[in-house]
Amino acid sequence: MIASLQGDSAMAAPNPEGWPQRVAAFSCSPSHFLSSTTPEDFLSDLLQDLKDDKVSESTKVLMLGPLQEHPTILCPSPQVGEQTAVALLGIFSRTAHTPKSVNLKCHLMLSITTVLISTSFVKQGVKVAEGFLDLLFQTAQDTNDQKHGGMFRPLRAIACDCLREMETCCPGLLSHKLEALYSLKQQEMTPLHQAYTLLYGVALRNAVHCLTLQKEVMDGDLKKLLASNEGFAWKATEKPLELVQLTTMSQIPVLPSNVETKELKSVVSLLLEECYLLTPVTQAALLRELTQVVSMVQSLSPAIFKSQLLRLFGTVEISLLHSTLQMKGTFTDSLFTAEDENFLLKRLVGMAQHPLLSTPQKLFYIECILHFPENRPISSNGEESLPVLVTPRMAASLFPTVFNDSSTMLSRLNILSLAYLEADEEEGIGYIFDHLMALHKIVDHHGTREMTTTFFRAVYIFMQNFYLNEKYTRDLIESLSELYRSHYTLAPNLINLVDSTQKLLEDSSWPTDLLKALQMLIVELPLQQLVHQSLQWHLKVLGRVAKEEQASQRSTVRFLLNLLINSSLCGLGDWRIGNAVLSVCRNLLQHPNLDQVFIELADLLQFMMHSFEDVDIQDHARFYYTLLTNLSKEKLSGVLNMGTGESQAKIRSLSSIMAESEELSSSLTVHRTRQPVLKLVKLSEDGISKPDHSSSGPEDSTPDVDLLKVYQNQFLNPEFASVVILKYHLTFAGEVDALYHKLFCICLHFEQTDSNYERVSDVSVPCLIYDRKPCVVSLTLKPWRPYPTVLHASAIFTTEDGLSWHTQLDPIPIGFPDLFLPLPVPVHWSQGSREQLFHQLWKSLCPEESSQSATSLFCFEVGERSLREVIESSFHKYLVSKQLNPESYKVLLFLPPQFYVLLKIKNSEDAAIVSIITDNWKLLPFINSYIKCITDYSADRTQ
Incomplete structure (x- = not known):
């Protein structure tokens, strides 16, 4: 090695x-x-x-x-x-x-x-560690860089930082070098003084901490430690010490009270006197080290920091405020008097609204006010009490406005709510409720998504503090109901608010009262107002109401039955609406007062199983009807509430209609196949007739008509030419088990891997037999941006034995050329009209006309195949015109929802030149890649 x-x-x-x-x-x-x-x-x-x-x-x-x-x-x-x-x-x-x-x-x-x-x-005996540590210390001591104009000063700064990192990771390593480090700090007159000061502060803190852990500490040990200038304390690296987190005085290791601390006090005092010369970040770090030093030495009074408090109270630096709060948490009333605490709290209130501070800083100050120890004493159960020192008068300047950003508004609202709750001021609560109503009006007048979220969070804060005030909580229910009447899409926000407040206020009836008000509003709506878009939101709310034991459900069931009987919903067979109704029914089946709506619910389910056009909804309604009419309330609740953490024996017992019926339990489960059973194979385009693109005569042109305007008017209909339909063969994935040779009720589900397309609808296939022809399925894509993508596909189907299965299909790649469509013009347009439109589009897409447009030039060798063969094989569906002498072609590629790629292709000696223009410059990489692919393929086939 x-x-x-x-x-x-x-x-x-x-x-x-x-x-x-x-x-x-x-x-x-x-x-x-x-x-x-x-x-x-x-x-x-x-x-x-x-x-x-x-x-x-x-x-x-x-x-x-x-x-x-x-x-x-x-x-x-x-x-x-x-x-x-x-x-x-x-x-x-x-x-x-x-x-x-x-x-x-x-x-x-x-x-x-x-x-x-x-x-x-970093261990003793490791030569590279010992040598490198000596090198660092020698570099830190080498002050000869003054002769070179300070050019080597960065090297000393890095040496100090590296020594500090070594000391931090191996506390006590420099504990025998304190005198040398202090001398270096005192002699340095350049900005490097800060690096030496930080290094000394860390070494001093760790040295005192190591001393506190010794079994016997003599009177002169601390003085000897401060004056030591020996080698490195390698013993500190054998068992690295973990410095305690200073939280309370009882957890801090301390030196015996008989240890002489005169020299240490002098050192700490000098460091504090020089502290104002340092940058705020360096000051904060040094104060943190000195705070821990003083806390470990009992005979050293925290009053040594007193002279620094006034300066620290007046700072706007967050880092220094951190240090002040650390001293506050460490020394409490040993350093801070009641006047100091009151002044600091007022200072925090003032800084929380300072116009020159950023929002995160203001939020930090508000958080400090909120959790200030003397302001909110900790109770016996460990929770913070209501604010004691922050009065409504002191916090009046923090009253939120609708012009505040969301975070500032909510934090101010929270602290004011606590202050008014402690003071029990009815007038102050009214001010806060008026602020809520101001937010309500903004949301009612189509406020932004952020403002809507802020309003509901503000309602949650209000309820958290004033839920016992019936006057305002009752008015709040009326306001929220009126808001829902105008904006049905707020149903998820209201449901979330109900869930949150119900979890927070277990004994309060307010969440249930709000749901009852929404239920009454919905069931009294005339059928003419129940449009398709709003009905889904109403059903979500009713589904949530159906979970409430204290809410009567009879009006809900009657409303649903009346809706289905007197509307065309069953005939339309919308699966989403049917599933939403069944979701309400499922919650009703688990309701404790099911007996009160038994007959009405049975009528509703029976009507759906006979009248709803969607087969899947019919099956589910029939299943729920069977459960309702055959199971006891206890077993019905057990089947529908079956959890994942229960034992297998318990699951079998609860998931069966009849006792000990494992067969039915299996039939109610969707099983997963071990291997893929199905696959989708894209259909080739062979055999498609090619249109005639011969040059047209002058009689085909229509110069008096603005063809571009006529063409663009077609897109006033947002659904015009907005989808791409791809056809696939649904077939078996190779040799599959005989169990899967006959499949029924196949439902193909697709999931996008990006946000460039609208949700792809499920595709249903009645049946698929192994030894018969594969089925042809159509996949409808509606692009927002016509970029290549990949769809994840899965299928649920039923086998001949009645079991349901789930299988994963191979991912379906959607290539860039799959999105090409021919020019969507009226069928009666002549060839000359198409060419004229091409020229007008080309002119309108020039980069000087549009910032999104772009042009490109592509050249390729034709090879042995003629240019005509290349065009006919790849662009025959998109050809607008062609000329034989000289040979040239015009091709227009249309990509939904409304993007264009126009190509002018001409033959020049032994190469072909492709001029490209598009109205979306982001398409250029895909265009160039596609042309390179088809031209490389053509060249390869000639070899």
Whole structure:
């Protein structure tokens, strides 16, 4: 392995110019990239070319990216990690120490650190780890870069960052270097002072923590620790320490109270005095380390941070606020007085509405207010109480408006609701309800989807806090009912609201009352208003009402029976409507008060099994009718509520109408075939008659008519020329078991793999016999965007023994040429009219006329086959005109819903030239690929 990492001179190195592409491919998907090679080979090539002086330094920096981002993939074992670090350290030592090479040396240093830490090889006795740690410390101490104008300053910064990472992963490693680190921090006068300060802060925190874990701590140990300047504490790497998460003082390991802390207090004070010179992020990190240091030393008072509080309270930096809240959570009243807490809370309220802050920052401040410890004390059961410090007067400035974004509005509404609930202000509740009604009006006037979602979430928050206020909850039911009367498509939102509030408010009758109001609204609607589009939403609501024990279901059943008898729904046989009605019936079959609607429900199911045109709906209605009239209520509920977690014996008992009837249980189950039973084979287009495209005379032209306008008027009907119909043979997938030689009631189901097409309808086939001709099925596609796609297909069928089976078919590819349609013009149009339309379309699709249009030019060798044969074999259905001398052709490809590809093809000596224009530039790759495919195929056939 070492030889492979160091490079085999006999192996040809990869082209250095190809490394950017290789690194990009690896970073995009390491698993896909390594499927064509191995991590060992890739790493070997990488290290070999990193040693090559011919490779530029910028390329080498790029090549180190995979080691920095995915070290464990390229170095899966500690041994490989050690060997890789040795190789990288050798490259680092051979790299010239010049300002030009600083960037490469920085990345090499970072890569070695990453490899050693990721492979857990920072250990005593590992030469590369010991040598590299010495190198890092020497680099951090080398302040001679001032002579070079600070050109080597980035190298020292990276060395500090690498040491800090080593110390973080191996706490205590630098605990014997505190004096040297402090001296470096004090001497540095450049911006690198921040890197040294952070490094010292982490080392100090970890050193104090290691000291707290010792069994016996003497009085001078802390002073000795601060003044130590020895080697690295390799014992810390043998059993890495896990620093405790500082949550409460009782969980923090502390030093004995008799330990002298005068020197430590001086160090912490000096660090705090210099803290304001650092950037906000560095300040926050240092304050976090010092907070943990002070919390571990009992004799060090938290009041040492007092001088920093005023500055921290006035900051707008989120990172510093984090540090302030951490001190608040750690020291509580040991540092913060009641006045401090009140001031901080007011500060948070002010920042939550600051106009210069971004929305995420404002939301963070609101979240801090909401969970401020003294504002919402934790009760005995671990839940937060209502806000104590945030009064309605203090939070008045946070009142939401309809102009707020959704997140801000809801967060403000939540905190105000809690404040008004605690204060028990009826007037404040009225203000919030008025805000809800303002949102209601926006939604009622066709508000956006986001506003609709916001309104229902706001209703949920209102109910969560004020569900006991009957005045407003009753008005809210009326408002929601009126909203549904105008917008039936809000049925899913209302159902979701009912489910959520019912789960939240187990003892409240409000969700049921809302469902009753919606039920009354629906059943009283006249038949003329029950249009096909809205009926599905009404049935969803009634299906949800049918689950409520406290709601009477008689009006629902009578409504459904009256609807089916006095309308044409049964005659139309719409499967979706029938299935929605059956869904309501299924819920009614499980209702505790089924006895009250037994006769009406039986009449409804019997009417559907005799009158509904869809056979599947008839079968389901007959099955439900059989269950209703033959099973007890307990067994009926068991059959319909059968769960997946029950034992097999229990399933058998509940899924059978008669006791111990395994045969019927099997017949009610859809079984899955082990192998595919069916397949779809696309029909060829051989034998289709070719139209005559000979040149037309001048009498065919119609110059006085705007053909383009007449043609485009056809598309005023959105259904005109919008679908592609593909025909397939449904046949058996090879040799299948004799059980499947006779199939009945086959239902083919298709699922799209993208959003470029409208949902593909299921296809039903009555029967398929093994030794007879295959059935021809038509697949209707309605594209939104005419791009190639793949359909997943499956089938459910019944065998001769009455069992139902499910089988998966092979995926169905839909190629680009499958979407071509001939020019959709009236059949009475003459040849001259078609040519004239072609010219007008070509002119209208020029790029200067439309930003979406595009042109392209394609050339190919004709070969031994004539151009006419190529055209006739591939474009005969789409040919608009042809000329024999000189030989040229005009082809128009129409792609639903309304896209065009126009081709002018002419023969020029030994090559053919294809001029292409289209109204959708995104189609050009598919067009060029298709023409290249058919021309390559024609050339291959001549050889």
